Structures are given as structure tokens and as C-alpha cells.
Amino acid sequence: MKNCRNWLLGVAMSCLAAGALAQGNPAEDMKRGQELMQQQMKLMTPELVQKANALSPEIKKFLMHVALRHERRSDTLTLVQVMQEIMAEHHMIGAAIATDNGPMAADAARRLALHRLPKGGMLPYLPIEKVTTEGLSVLPSMEAAVEGNAQKIAEAAEKGDMVAAARYYGDMTAGCVACHIHFRGQPGATAYTPRLKQ
Numbered sequence: 001m002k003n004c005r006n007w008l009l010g011v012a013m014s015c016l017a018a019g020a021l022a023q024g025n026p027a028e029d030m031k032r033g034q035e036l037m038q039q040q041m042k043l044m045t046p047e048l049v050q051k052a053n054a055l056s057p058e059i060k061k062f063l064m065h066v067a068l069r070h071e072r073r074s075d076t077l078t079l080v081q082v083m084q085e086i087m088a089e090h091h092m093i094g095a096a097i098a099t100d101n102g103p104m105a106a107d108a109a110r111r112l113a114l115h116r117l118p119k120g121g122m123l124p125y126l127p128i129e130k131v132t133t134e135g136l137s138v139l140p141s142m143e144a145a146v147e148g149n150a151q152k153i154a155e156a157a158e159k160g161d162m163v164a165a166a167r168y169y170g171d172m173t174a175g176c177v178a179c180h181i182h183f184r185g186q187p188g189a190t191a192y193t194p195r196l197k198q
């Protein structure tokens with residue numbers, strides 16, 4: 001894993017040996033993954049770049065996998081805006097399951113699983129003290145809970161098994177909750193200072 005150390009100078013082939021980037025040509029994926037990470041890092045403050053560079057090779061590999069897997073990437077939208085889009089898909093899946101509409105549930109679940117990425121990736125929007133190997137180590141399990149269960153919803157809904165889809169919907173929602181508990185302070189907090197008595 002030594003060669004994985006610096007993604008700006010080049011993430012080596014060995015980083016891909018574990019097969020995190022399942023599809024496509026590994027060499028091309030790696031090149032593209034590096035480009036995407038460099039684009040994200042160009043937008044980050046120097047303080048965040050330093051924190052990002054200090055992450056473990058495994059977390060860097062995971063972030064690269066996320067950047068590659070999600071092909072809709074925005075140059076303008078923030079994480080809150082992306083989350084609102086995810087919320088809308090979440091509502092749609094719930095409505096489709098409740099009304100026994102398999103195709104509607106499956107399409108919305110796939111869009112949720114392959115959600116858009118915000119400007120600069122996810123790191124700029126997380127509390128800076130969470131941008132550490134330990135703080136980010138929960139990400140793969142969050143991905144499995146949310147995106148993994150979204151894929152399972154899509155497969156179950158396509159087969160017309162709405163009982164299973166409803167169960168996966170609950171498991172997926174537990175993933176939203178877990179990630180919010182870990183990464184957000186006060187839910188619904190705004191970046192602006194509200195004129196309220198403390």
C-alpha cells in the first residue's frame with residue numbers, strides 16, 4: 001500500500017488491486033480517478049488539502065471510488081442541495097412502494113444510489129475535525145447502508161416484491177440517520193447566523 005500514499009503524485013496500480021473500482025479498465029479508471037481527485041482538491045482550502053493528503057491510502061482509495069462511480073458531478077451545487085435531491089428521490093421511493101409501483105420505485109432507487117456529487121466532492125462540507133482517517137472510516141459502511149440498500153430496493157421492486165423493498169427502504173433510511181448523527185451537529189443548522197436569542 002506504500003505506493004498509494006500520495007494521490008496527487010500518482011495513485012499506483014497496487015491501490016486498485018483490491019478491486020474497489022469494479023468496472024472498466026483498471027489503468028484508465030485509475031487515471032480518471034486521479035484527475036477527478038485533483039479537480040476536487042483544486043477547489044479546497046489549503047487547510048482542507050492538508051487534511052485530505054494526510055488520510056490513509058484506504059480512505060483515499062474509497063474517495064476515488066466514490067468520485068468515479070458517481071458520474072453526475074456538479075460544478076455549482078452544494079452538499080445540502082444534493083441532499084435535497086436525494087430527499088426527493090427518497091420520497092418518491094416511499095410513494096412508489098406504498099402504491100405498489102415497482103418501476104417507479106426501481107428508477108428512483110437507482111437515481112438515489114448514483115446520486116449527484118456536489119462541487120468539490122463531499123469533504124468541503126464536513127466538519128473539519130471529522131476529515132481524518134478515523135472520522136471518515138465510517139463512510140464505506142454508510143455507502144453500503146444507503147446505496148447498497150437502494151440497489152436492493154431497485155432489484156426487489158423490479159421483481160414486484162414490495163414487502164422486501166419496504167424492508168430495504170427502512171434499512172436505507174437507517175443509513176441516512178447514522179450518517180447524519182456522525183457528521184452533522186445540529187440537524188437543519190444553517191451556515192447563516194439566525195436572528196434568534198441563544
Ligand code: HEC
Nearest residue numbers: 079080083084086087090125142146175176179183187188
Ligand atoms: C455520507 C453521509 C451522509 C449520508 C449517507 C446521508 N447524508 Fe444527508 N447530510 C449529510 C451531511 C454532512 C449534511 C449537512 C450538509 C451541510 O450542512 O452542508 C446532510 C444534510 C441533509 C439534508 C439537508 C437538510 C438538513 O437537515 O440539514 C437532507 C434533506 C438530507 N441530508 C437527506 C438525506 C437522506 C434522505 C439520506 C439517505 C437517503 C441522506 N441524507 C444520507 C450527510 C449524509
